[in-house]
Amino acid sequence: MPSWSEFEPFIVSGLALGGVYALSGVGLVVLYRATGVLYLAFGAVGAMGAFIAWAMIQGSVPGWAAWLVCVLFGGLLTLIYGMIFGPPLARRDPLVRAVATLGLTLVLFGAMDLLWPPTGGAVRSISLPTDNGGFTVLGLNVTWTQLIGLGAGVVLTAGTAAFLRFTKLGTAMRAMANDREITATLGVPVRRVEAAAWFGCGILAGIAGLLLADLVQLDATTLTFLVISSLAAALIARLRSIAVTFAAAIVIGLVHDLLTPITALTNYRDMTPFVLAAIALLWVSRHRTVMTRSREEA
């Protein structure tokens, strides 16, 4: 068992990773609640955005412009997908709608493979200027990017909760989560609210992709499937509570990184989100069957 000092740096990185997972998980939950679509392409969209940003930076475009493009790309692509494939699938089972987003995942995956084929040795990375600066707290070195990772998770979770609670659009989204038809009869512009949810989720995908490309690495497979981890957090919250999503994401990020120094488990640390989510789901199902057809889900 390694000593405590070996764990210390991983607390910081784990919290940062957890923050990004939280931000992604919250995006997934909000979109799912508002539109009934579990957006499995979240990671691929973020990865594609990060690749575009990387390519722009290589072409000596100023960094801020590239990051902005990355985030906007996520938002717009998600919005377009939602506008094209949302309506024809609106009455289908949540499962079918989720599998359809896997189609988008594959398309993006192929596109990334085509445009930026995996390089043998050279590692692509995006470095944000916040990597260099940092500060020390309780003897731990923290970079600004790590702080942004955790901060973004906290701020966006709190912000989304407040948005859903206090704004008109947020209230409309909550209403749609309960019943789309009734919400429509009450005069809520359902399609417009859905569009807002798609766009917001896509923006979060772009931000998450950018941060993960910096914190982890810029690689299509890694980024696409890393966001399965945030899906795990959303699942632990049963795709409902954003507070639980946040907590679960932080736990997943921490456990994942804290396993790194333990030699026997370090190779298995990528299993953390899967195992935790599987246990949580099975635990939930022990007590009550998770229904798909019930009102609460749609």
Next chain:
Amino acid sequence: MTVETKGGAAATAAAQRLRLLRRPQRPAHLAVVVVFAAFALFALPPLMSLYYTGYMTLVAIYSIVTLGLGLLVGRTGLYSLGQGAVLQIGAWTGARLLFATSQPFPVVVIEAGLVTMGIGTVIGLPALRLRGLYLALITLMLAGAVTVALATVNFPNGGGGFTGYNGTSVHIPPIRRPSIAGTDPAYYRYAVVVALLMFALVYAHLRTRPGRAWAAIRQSEPAALAAGINTTFYKLWAWSLASFITGVAGAMLAGQARYLYSINFSTQDSIILLAVALMGGVYNLWGAVIGALLMQLLPAILQNLGVSYAWLTILFGLGVLQVLTTAPAGIADQFPKDARRLGGLLTRLARARRPGPPRPPAAPPGTPPQAPSRGEAT
């Protein structure tokens, strides 16, 4: 089949449903199957280069995997995003047993299927309490976990111990093949025979009680429950059967590849498997063959033409979107319809042409969006 319930609308409805479920025997279909099997077994091997023989062997093996997936998705309504992981478990078990024992190859194949079935059932028992989306996601999670675990454990390469992996060995022995099928064409035939047996096994299930129970479950689980079907039992049965045949496919894959490396397997395999199964068609056994052809033969052809595999990934993605939005029954259902429509169009054109002056050709026969006619996924 007789229905032994007494009177009432419910009994009539049940009788009607059973009659609907029992499709009449069609000798023409049987003939097509026999011709197809004979062609795959005898006519194809001499025609193929070694390159394509290898890929066609993979087609035969993967058609078993897509068959299992089609059984789950199309017949029972259980979406699994983890079949790639089940295949890995089967391949690992098969390779381990082939190295560890000197049992005949078919015995090992069946054992690998049984072990995979055992693992699948143990996982399925709790997982099947979840439904729909949650079941799909938990299988995706398990697929991810298995891929990570096997990347660390590694596939057996003739080493000792439980894992059978020796990282330092220089001369890695190949995984053995059956004595009657040592060469590639012979192994291809062997794989086709195994695939035919698996298709027959599944077909036998579909024509009898479990098949009818699965159909009822897919239409509506509460209704199936109300009709007195033990839904948990039959869902678990479908799950175990799919795990068994996928495990068999895994052991066959070990013999085909001869050397297994964990980098050859990834989580996205599971997703691509679902994609091709849906594109091929999950409501039809032919769909499994089409799906396997899409997944294994198409890349081989494209590679020959120098086209990047990435295009295929894009195609699969678009295919999934197309299938889910417009043609839920996949190519296996769509192709005959489109062919018939094309035939009709050509006949009309020919008829129109004979008496009158030549007309401009009609619009190309596309695939007009089609209302989901039967067996829409629930």
